[in-house]
Amino acid sequence: MPPDTAFTLQELADLADVTPRTVRYYIAQGLLPAPTGSGPGAHYEDAHLDRLRLIKRLQRAHQPLAAIRAQVGGLNDGQVARLADSDHQPPTDSAVDYIRAVMRDEPPVAAPPPPPVPAMATPLPPALPDRSQWERVALTPDIELHIRRPLMRHQNKRVDRLIAIARELLEEETP
Amino acid sequence: MTFRVRTDRRYIRHAYHSNRFVLVEIVAPPARQERPRPPVNLCFVVDRSGSMSGEKLALAKLAVESSVGRLRSDDRFAIVVYDNEVDVVFPSTPATADARRSAMARLAEIDARGSTDLGTGWLSGCRQVGEKLLLDGVNRCLLLTDGLANQGITDHDELVRHAGELRARGVSTTTFGVGADFDEVLLQEMSTAGGGNFYFIAGAAAIADYVTSEVGEALEAVAHDVTLQVTAAPKVQVESLSPFRFERRGGRTEITLGSLVAEQVLQVVLRLSFPLGELGRETVAQVGLSDRDGALEAVAARLAWQYADGQTNDVQERDREVDRAVARVFAARARQEATALNRQGAYPAAAAALSKVAKRIRGYAGSDAELRAVVAELERDASEVAAPMPAMALKQMHFSSYASARMRTVQGRVIRDR
Numbered sequence: 296m297p298p299d300t301a302f303t304l305q306e307l308a309d310l311a312d313v314t315p316r317t318v319r320y321y322i323a324q325g326l327l328p329a330p331t332g333s334g335p336g337a338h339y340e341d342a343h344l345d346r347l348r349l350i351k352r353l354q355r356a357h358q359p360l361a362a363i364r365a366q367v368g369g370l371n372d373g374q375v376a377r378l379a380d381s382d383h384q385p386p387t388d389s390a391v392d393y394i395r396a397v398m399r400d401e402p403p404v405a406a407p408p409p410p411p412v413p414a415m416a417t418p419l420p421p422a423l424p425d426r427s428q429w430e431r432v433a434l435t436p437d438i439e440l441h442i443r444r445p446l447m448r449h450q451n452k453r454v455d456r457l458i459a460i461a462r463e464l465l466e467e468e469t470p
Numbered sequence: 471m472t473f474r475v476r477t478d479r480r481y482i483r484h485a486y487h488s489n490r491f492v493l494v495e496i497v498a499p500p501a502r503q504e505r506p507r508p509p510v511n512l513c514f515v516v517d518r519s520g521s522m523s524g525e526k527l528a529l530a531k532l533a534v535e536s537s538v539g540r541l542r543s544d545d546r547f548a549i550v551v552y553d554n555e556v557d558v559v560f561p562s563t564p565a566t567a568d569a570r571r572s573a574m575a576r577l578a579e580i581d582a583r584g585s586t587d588l589g590t591g592w593l594s595g596c597r598q599v600g601e602k603l604l605l606d607g608v609n610r611c612l613l614l615t616d617g618l619a620n621q622g623i624t625d626h627d628e629l630v631r632h633a634g635e636l637r638a639r640g641v642s643t644t645t646f647g648v649g650a651d652f653d654e655v656l657l658q659e660m661s662t663a664g665g666g667n668f669y670f671i672a673g674a675a676a677i678a679d680y681v682t683s684e685v686g687e688a689l690e691a692v693a694h695d696v697t698l699q700v701t702a703a704p705k706v707q708v709e710s711l712s713p714f715r716f717e718r719r720g721g722r723t724e725i726t727l728g729s730l731v732a733e734q735v736l737q738v739v740l741r742l743s744f745p746l747g748e749l750g751r752e753t754v755a756q757v758g759l760s761d762r763d764g765a766l767e768a769v770a771a772r773l774a775w776q777y778a779d780g781q782t783n784d785v786q787e788r789d790r791e792v793d794r795a796v797a798r799v800f801a802a803r804a805r806q807e808a809t810a811l812n813r814q815g816a817y818p819a820a821a822a823a824l825s826k827v828a829k830r831i832r833g834y835a836g837s838d839a840e841l842r843a844v845v846a847e848l849e850r851d852a853s854e855v856a857a858p859m860p861a862m863a864l865k866q867m868h869f870s871s872y873a874s875a876r877m878r879t880v881q882g883r884v885i886r887d888r
Contacts, residue, residue: 306754306774310721312704341756344701348721380720390600390639394593397623397632435487462743 301331301338311347318347326350326364342372348379432458435465472497472887475757475771478792484749484777491711492700492740492773493792494757497887498692498730499766508607510541510688513548513562514681515595516580517615520553523582526648526674530614531577533681538573540685541565545607548598549577552591553584554621562598588615589623592660593632596641603640606763608688608729610666611641612681616648619656626656633664634715642666642728644684648674650861654868655810662713665695665728669882670869672862683883691729695762698725698738702755707743711799713875714738730761733886737877739799747777790838797831797844802871804848808855809868821856824848 308315318339321327327346330337346367353363367375386393432440440461442454474495482488501507514534518527538547547569548562559580560573595611603609623629633643643664645657648671661668667687669680700708700723708723710716716725725738742755758770778786804827811820828848835841851867859867873882 302754302756302772305752309703309751309753310701341701344721380722386635386638388639390603390636390641391597393632393635393639394597394600398590398593433487 301340302344303338304330307339307343307347310344311351313347313351318343321347321350324360324364326360326367342375345372345376345379349375352379434458434461438465471499471767471769473759473769473771475773476789476792477773477775478789478796479783479786480775481778481783481786482744482747482753482775483780483783484747485780486746488744488783490742490744490775491792491796492742492755492757493789493795494698494738494740496727496730496734496736496738496759498732498734498736501690501692501732507689507691509544509546509604510608510610510685511546511562511599511602511604512537512541512608512685512688513550513595513598513611514538515550515552515591515611515613517586517588517591517617518551518553518580518582519584519586519617520582521617521651522648526616526677527580527582529674529677530648530681531580533614533678534577535574536678537682537685538565538570540682540689541570543567546602546604547573548595549573550591550595550598551577551580552587552594553582554587555584556587556591556594558594558598562602585621586615586617586619587621588613588617588619589629589632590621592629592643593623596636596643599641600636600639608691608694609641610644610688611664612644612646612684613657613660614646614648614677614681615652615657617651618653626653626659629656630659630663633660637663637665637726644668646671646677646680646684647865648677650865654865658713658868658872663715665715665726667728667876667878667882668869668872670865672866680882683881687731687884688729690731692732693730693761693763693765696727696730696766697760698727699723699758699760700725700740700742700755701758702742703753705745706753706755707741708755709741711739711741711796711803711875712737712877713872730766731884731886733888734884735877735887737795739795744775749777749779751777753777788834790841793834793838794840794844797835797841799875800827800831801844801848802875803827805851805871806868808851809859809864809871812855812859813861813864815858817856817858821852824852824855828852 302310304315304318308318322329327343330339332338349367350363430442430444432442434440446454476493478491482490516530534549541547543564543566545565546562547565549560551557551559559576563569592611592613599609599611643660644666645661646669647654647657654670658668667684671677671680701721702708704721710725714725714727716723747753752774754772754774756770756772759766804823808820808823811823828845831841832845835845870880873880877885879885
C-alpha cells in the first residue's frame with residue numbers, strides 16, 4: 296500500500312484516464328519518470344499525474360510523441376502542473392482594476408488565453424470550438440439527455456438545474 | 471492539527487451510477503505564540519439607507535468603533551457608508567490611535583437617508599481593501615445592511631459573480647444582514663463566493679457582538695485562503711454539499727474554505743458521483759489541504775472504492791459518523807429550500823421538501839439515535855413550514871441551517887477544539 300500522497304500504477308492510470316500499459320510505455324519512452332520503488336511496492340506521485348495530463352492535452356492538439364517528449368522533458372514539476380491546469384489561470388488584473396471596470400460598466404478584462412507550451416510548433420486547440428456539438432448526459436443507464444453546446448450562460452445554468460433535478464428524481468439510492 | 475477523511479461506504483455499483491459521500495474533518499492548529507499575528511486590512515461598509523435610521527445605525531456605528539478598537543497600528547481599516555450615494559467616510563489608513571479617533575468623529579456625523587445602492591457601496595469598500603492589499607494578512611470587506619439592493623447593480627447573480635472574482639484577486643467579503651427585510655440568499659451567496667462568512671442579526675442590539683466576533687476571527691486566523699483539493703478519476707463528479715464554493719480546475723476539484731481560526735473545528739461533506747465500472751476494479755480519490763502561505767502542514771489522504779455487484783452493495787457496512795454528517799447537511803439544505811418556498815407562498819411544496827429528506831434519512835437511519843433525531847426535527851419543521859411563517863422566523867431557520875452546515879454555532883461563531 297503506497298503512502299497517502301502516492302498512487303499505485305492502476306490508480307494513476309485510473310486518475311489520468313489511461314491504461315496502465317500506456318503509463319509503462321511512457322516511462323519506457325522517457326516521457327514520464329520512473330516510479331519510486333520497484334515491483335509491487337512501486338508508487339507514483341502527483342507530479343506523474345500532472346505530466347500525464349499535460350501529455351494528453353498535447354496529444355489532443357495532435358502533437359507527435361517525439362515532439363511532446365522534447366517539450367515536456369525540459370519542464371520542471373511546477374511548470375508541468377501549471378500547464379496541465381492552464382484552462383484555469385489566476386486573474387492577471389488586480390481587484391482595483393476589476394472594480395474600476397465594473398463601476399464604469401465595462402466588461403472586466405477577459406481572462407487571457409492559456410499560455411502556449413514553450414517551443415511548441417502547433418498551437419493548442421481553442422477552448423471553445425466554433426462549431427456546435429452535441430453532448431450526451433447519461434442520467435441513468437437507460438435515460439440520456441442531449442444538449443447542443445455551446446449554450447448561453449443563462450441556458451447553461453438552467454440545464455445544470457435540470458440535470459440536478461432529473462438525477463435526484465431518478466436516483467436509485469439513499470440518501 | 472487534525473485532518474481526517476472518510477467515506478460512508480467502500481463499495482460502488484458496477485452497473486448503476488453511485489453516489490458516495492466523503493466527510494473531511496479538520497481541526498486547525500493553535501495560534502503560534504512565538505510569532506505575532508499577521509496584520510489585517512479591513513473595510514467596514516455600512517448601509518445608511520432610511521430604514522437604518524435610529525437605533526440600528528447607532529448600534530452599527532458602535533460595532534465599527536469597538537472593532538476598530540481591537541486593531542493595532544500595523545493593521546489597516548477603512549469605512550464606507552452608502553444609500554443611493556456612496557461616501558468613503560474614512561479611506562484605508564493604518565489603525566493608529568489618531569486615525570481611530572478621527573475616523574470615529576467622522577462616523578458620528580453620519581445619519582440615515584435615501585435608498586440602497588448595496589452594489590456600489592460594497593464595491594467601493596472592496597476597492598479600499600484592494601488598494602492596500604496585504605500579502606500576508608486578511609484582506610476583507612465587511613458589509614452590513616438591513617435592506618435589499620434596489621439601486622445600482624441589483625442583479626443577484628452579478629453581485630455573487632463579482633464577489634467570487636474579487637476573492638480570486640485577494641479581497642474577501644463577509645456579510646451581515648440585520649432585521650427582517652434583507653435578502654438572505656444574496657448575502658449568503660456573496661459571502662460564500664467571496665470566501666468570507668454570513669451572519670443574520672435578528673435584533674439591532676446584537677450588531678456589535680456579531681461584528682466584533684467576525685473581526686476577532688480575522689485577528690485569530692492561523693491560515694488564509696485554505697482550500698481542499700480533490701483528485702479523482704476524470705468521470706467522477708465531485709461537489710461540496712457543505713456551503714463552500716467549489717470549482718473544477720484541470721483534473722482536480724478545489725473547495726474554498728476561506729480562513730481558519732486557531733483550533734477551529736470544521737467538517738466538509740462532499741458528494742462523489744461515480745460512473746459505471748468493471749466489477750472488482752478499484753477507483754481512488756485523494757483529498758489534500760493547502761493554504762496561501764503554507765502555514766498548515768501539507769496533508770493528504772487517500773480513499774478507495776471498489777466496484778461490486780448489487781448484493782455486496784446492499785449489505786455493506788456504513789460509516790455512521792459520515793451518515794450523520796451527510797444527514798445534517800441534507801437537512802440544512804432542505805430547510806433553506808423550504809424557507810424560500812414558504813416565502814413564495816408554496817406551503818405544501820415547502821413541507822414536501824422537508825418530508826422528502828426526512829423519508830430518505832429514515833431509510834438508512836436504522837436504530838441510530840442521532841439520525842432519528844434529525845428525522846424527527848425535520849418532520850416537526852415540515853408542519854411549521856406548511857403554513858405562513860413570520861419573516862423573522864424564516865430568516866432564523868435559513869441562517870441556523872447555514873451555520874450548522876458550516877460547522878458554526880447558532881450565532882454563526884466558529885466551534886473550537888478546546
